[in-house]
Amino acid sequence: MKFNFPKEEKLKSQRLIEQLIAEGRTLKTFPIKVIYLSDASLECHQIACSVPKRNFKLAVRRNRIKRQMKESYRLHKHLLTNNNGKNFAILFVYIGKEKPLYDQIDSAIQSSLKQLAL
């Protein structure tokens, strides 16, 4: 089982992100909102993380939360591998307003990934 997170799994395409926000389906597991969309052009799952500036003014805080979300995805992405050839573009948005503990993020990501795999 690999726990790495190479460049190919980062969601970068501006077009795809716009499409994801416009057409993606959402799934809420507090304190995280997941927006996802299956796209045939993807060779693997691609994810991005986001923290609204409205709730966290300081860049340091936003960076930390994004890193924690990314880390949690990296450790639990195997939950998602058993799909039928379908690949998702996923956007994790932290919607809480307080500084989180890693455990909260971790469990939220885990449960949302399990739901996605179904």
Next chain:
RNA sequence: AGAGCAGGCCGCCUUAUCGCCGCGUACUUGUUACGGGGAGGAAAGUCCGGACACCAUAGGGAAGCAUAGCGGCUAACGGCCGUCGUCCUGAAUUCGUUCGGGAAAGGACUAGUGCAACAGAAAGGAUGUACAGGUAAUGCUGUAGUGAAAUCAUGUAAACUCUAUGCGGUGAAAUGUCAUGUAAACCUACGUUUGAGGAUGCCCGUCCGAUGUAGGAGGGUAGGCAGAUCGAGCACUGGGGUAACCCUUUGCCUAGAUAAAUGAUAAGGAUCCGCCUCGGCGGAUACAGAACCCGGCUUAUAGGCCUGCUUUUUUU
């Protein structure tokens, strides 16, 4: 030793596991192995100054903005250093000053305008009251009175203003280049060097101008490389200078991302605070995240260290 003021420096550490972004070496050329590097003093605010780049032009004028003793430093500055004067403050004093520390927005009010508390009849194109003098007549003259100042003018420019000096604009999403693409392509209308229409904030002037403008049809991309990290670079040796700083010797290479790496988790330690059963338990460890690069300024900052000055107490 404590307190205050001023200046400077540091700004958590170690290990393990799993990751991320560059670089180097090796080969079996790969989602390979090994080695080594990977946020700050402010990376922040984007307030000044430069470097660099581009612009169908950057010239003259008006306007606007900035600066303001004198001298120096610097690539440059509105920054820094020195110095003189002013003001505040401490000490000494032969009462003349001298020494130490600190502050600032220190050009000009014999060009004009504005403003000047209280008092006063009146504060700028004034002339009341009382007394005296004088005249054809009149505040024409003097004294008293208010005040810092009463036809003698003074202060004030973080008031207008004037003077001197400086300032073209834009800003790395700049710009160049490679690849892809019919891409300076196609159709229609308008316009034709006697100038449509534009650029330069304004005016003059200058410049560009068929690769134009408007509409239509159609097609696609949002990638790579350069810019971009070897530089007004860092540390050190010696010398010059009161200093800012300059010259010089030797050595070093010290983040380079691009939907944006520099991390996450766990354990242990360090420092500080609180509690008490004096050995533990609990808590805290700031401000804050590079985005082309430098020099400054400003603002934020838990805790700790160093230097100087002043002062208090104790000891000798």
